[in-house]
Amino acid sequence: MTGSEASISEILARLVAVTSFDDVAAHAHEGKRSILNFLATALGSSADPAVAMAMATLAPLGGPPACSVIGRDERLDLLGAAFVNAVSANLLDFDDTHLETIIHPAAPVAAAALALAETHGCSGRDVLTAFILGVDVECRIGSAVSPGHYARGWHITSTCGVFGAAAASGKLLGLPAEKITHALGIAASQSAGLVENLPSAAKNVSVGNAARNGIFAALLAQNGYEAAPRSIEGPLGWARAMGDVLDLERLIRGLGRDWEIAANTYKPYPAGIVFHSVIDGCLKLRTRLAIDAVESVTVSGSPLLLARGDREVRNERDARVSIHHCAAVALLIGAAGVSEFSQDAVFRPDIVAFRKKVRAELDLALPDGASRVIIRLKSGEEFGETVVAARGSLSDPLSDADLEAKLRAALRQSGSPWNGECIIAAVWRLDELADMSSLLRHPRPAVAARGAR
Amino acid sequence: MTGSEASISEILARLVAVTSFDDVAAHAHEGKRSILNFLATALGSSADPAVAMAMATLAPLGGPPACSVIGRDERLDLLGAAFVNAVSANLLDFDDTHLETIIHPAAPVAAAALALAETHGCSGRDVLTAFILGVDVECRIGSAVSPGHYARGWHITSTCGVFGAAAASGKLLGLPAEKITHALGIAASQSAGLVENLPSAAKNVSVGNAARNGIFAALLAQNGYEAAPRSIEGPLGWARAMGDVLDLERLIRGLGRDWEIAANTYKPYPAGIVFHSVIDGCLKLRTRLAIDAVESVTVSGSPLLLARGDREVRNERDARVSIHHCAAVALLIGAAGVSEFSQDAVFRPDIVAFRKKVRAELDLALPDGASRVIIRLKSGEEFGETVVAARGSLSDPLSDADLEAKLRAALRQSGSPWNGECIIAAVWRLDELADMSSLLRHPRPAVAARGAR
Secondary structure: OOOOOOOHHHHHHHHHHHOOHHHHHHHHHHHHHHHHHHHHHHHHOOOOHHHHHHHHHHHHHEOOOOEEOOOOOOEEOHHHHHHHHHHHHHOOOOOOEEOOOOEOOHHHHHHHHHHHHHHHOOOHHHHHHHHHHHHHHHHHHHHHOOOHHHHOOEOHHHHHHHHHHHHHHHHHOOOOHHHHHHHHHHHHOOOOOEHHHOOOOHHHHHHHHHHHHHHHHHHHHHOOOOOOOOOOOOOOOHHHHHOOOOOHHHHHOOOOOOOHHHHEEOOOOOOOHHHHHHHHHHHHHHOOOOHHHEEEEEEEEOHHHHHHHOOOOOOHHHHHOOHHHHHHHHHHOOOOOHHHHOHHHHHOHHHHHHHOOEEEEEOOOOOOOOEEEEEEEOOOOEEEEEEOOOOOOOOOOOOHHHHHHHHHHHHHHHOOOOOHHHHHHHHHOHHHOOOOHHHHHOOOOOHHHHHHO | OOOOOOOHHHHHHHHHHHOOHHHHHHHHHHHHHHHHHHHHHHHHOOOOHHHHHHHHHHHHHEOOOOEEOOOOOOEEOHHHHHHHHHHHHHOOOOOOEEOOOOEOOHHHHHHHHHHHHHHHOOOHHHHHHHHHHHHHHHHHHHHHOOOHHHHOOEOHHHHHHHHHHHHHHHHHOOOOHHHHHHHHHHHHOOOOOEHHHOOOOHHHHHHHHHHHHHHHHHHHHHOOOOOOOOOOOOOOOHHHHHOOOOOHHHHHOOOOOOOHHHHEEOOOOOOOHHHHHHHHHHHHHHOOOOHHHEEEEEEEEOHHHHHHHOOOOOOHHHHHOOHHHHHHHHHHOOOOOHHHHOHHHHHOHHHHHHHOOEEEEEOOOOOOOOEEEEEEEOOOOEEEEEEOOOOOOOOOOOOHHHHHHHHHHHHHHHOOOOOHHHHHHHHHOHHHOOOOHHHHHOOOOOHHHHHHO
């Protein structure tokens, strides 16, 4: 790339600046599905101690509580609310997944966009447009550095999410392309987050920061802060420092015509996406045999599956990225919902014992996301199941009704006082909402309904 | 490192938890010198538009304005003040330098420690101890990944500063070793900042975040957030993701006995540290020749000097990391203070013209920080000067009086209403201050004195 060509930040910023709702209207429904799924997972985790701890840390330091914390009565300032809502949406790894990159696109972008929409009185169309653009920016940058980026230890939802949040925020603030360019460059200097920290609360910090710092980048750019022109692709810029060689062709392929939101997927199970085929395989096998007769379970998969999932299980976070736990609950209980990854399930003696029967094995012939489960009975008999496209993947997507059910189940799980039916109805007519904040400000059940819960 | 050995976070956290003021008392004076220099550079930049823009962004979103913004009347909340004070201290690259790593140690650590001291009523001894420990942690981690880390594009003051700020904050909060361990792990997930962005305001963002996020990490750990045990050295942790192989021997060498603060240095010139030998050489040569007679200037140095300094000068930030500008002002004006790197100086026609006479040349025989200046006159006559240890380096350190003069000059430059003599006196007796905040809360000149300025 010569000095006279547009930089990556400029190319992406121009897209963000010029794109209108009409340009992305064909993808508005997928945007709504993503936002519904985001709200479902944020509601589901809204009572989690990790959310409460983050709020306890931020509330005394924060400014005017102008923004909703999803599922809760307390409110926080703009940056604090964006942080906490991204944390809760991503907490259980139950949010959406862009399969090419394993980015969870909505948590950083929707958390930033919804908080800004509340303080700036944006319409539902504004939010949908900004959200789709933010997802496009984060997933395009992520695709250009995949699969090496994640494999090297970068938590790609955090490291690329900050670009998406900056893009969406710049759009909602109505910044011109030049200032969005700077916002993306400022985002590059805030890009952080480690895979090593995934089984700990430190993961939440980088995901929350991605949303918070994306808004911060856009506000700084609005107020006059600038970034180096080639902060992403320059010789001492983001990609080189991160250890990546950018696939520029992938980054700009179909820009403004093809939208990454179309490749978004939603999870039926609150486990790492690569474990979904393991769960599917086990659920299928379960109907064919008596669990008491199982001697051993062998799960084969790609290096990604084994690198992430062949681990000791000491807590709920481990369980959600454990081959052994996913196989155990699917086979023993026949389900893999939020309850099956709770602390009770992690330490339930029969599950602990069954996890020990599960062995992980590398199979280089299997693509990422696929797995083969072979169950050997004490009799010596063997049963096998290979799943390449898991439920919830692009070729077997969750339906709108599945997503609604997921939100209702999340509300029951968390005990949040928010009104699920009101939220579901508002999301489906998001493009008609004049003021987005109406979605978040009054989602309480009527008193009678509340008493009836 | 086997699973049973202590992790890097644990080793450093234990040091932080067990060390008392008495253990570091022998280095208290160097700590005071560092803090004086930090206050000098923060005061000098307190009226800079970059500081004002950051305040304009943060003030409306922030909480109770409990903390001083150095050199200004307005105050900000804890996290906001830490951000802005780190920004102003580092803005002109005029702050301290740990030469082995090129870390500016004080900006992230002192900004975090002073802000926390104000909200938590800490003593001067508490602050000195926490500061020395924070500097030790950031510089040890930085040393263990140098020189590759910076060379790859990581702005090491930002990426390692967050660890130092977390360590100092954990100490001031009185956290036990276990929670400081988590704070350091949470810091790892917030480590960010790019060399590519150095010539832009985006640099400020990563430096400010290092201070802000260090406090945030410690507060989150205090409230129960945890991190992975090996977030720094694990297979998908900080060092591997950053592209580094940790030099563990260097990281722990002399831990608790040798203190990195002893290797801190202070700049006589507000330019990148590697350009100081260029300025020294030019100042020496200037006395031996008539400037009008100069035909060309050749500056030779290591790859680091050329990588950073052989650049086009478009603004003040470029000037501070330009071989050409440093040589031009030293030779033409005979000085290299804040004025010589101002916008006026950058665009002064004679300086612009003189910069074009300067050529940079690689000399692999010269160590980092050294340079050789050869001036060729129109007559063909040549003069040369090689400087290995620049003024302000460990072998030619600034005196206490030099540091006081630097603070006074900074105050004159910025026009801040803060009282320099009051600050200088308070810093020298920092170990006697019962409440640190007295240093920052009342540093105004008396009315009469103010009128006389």
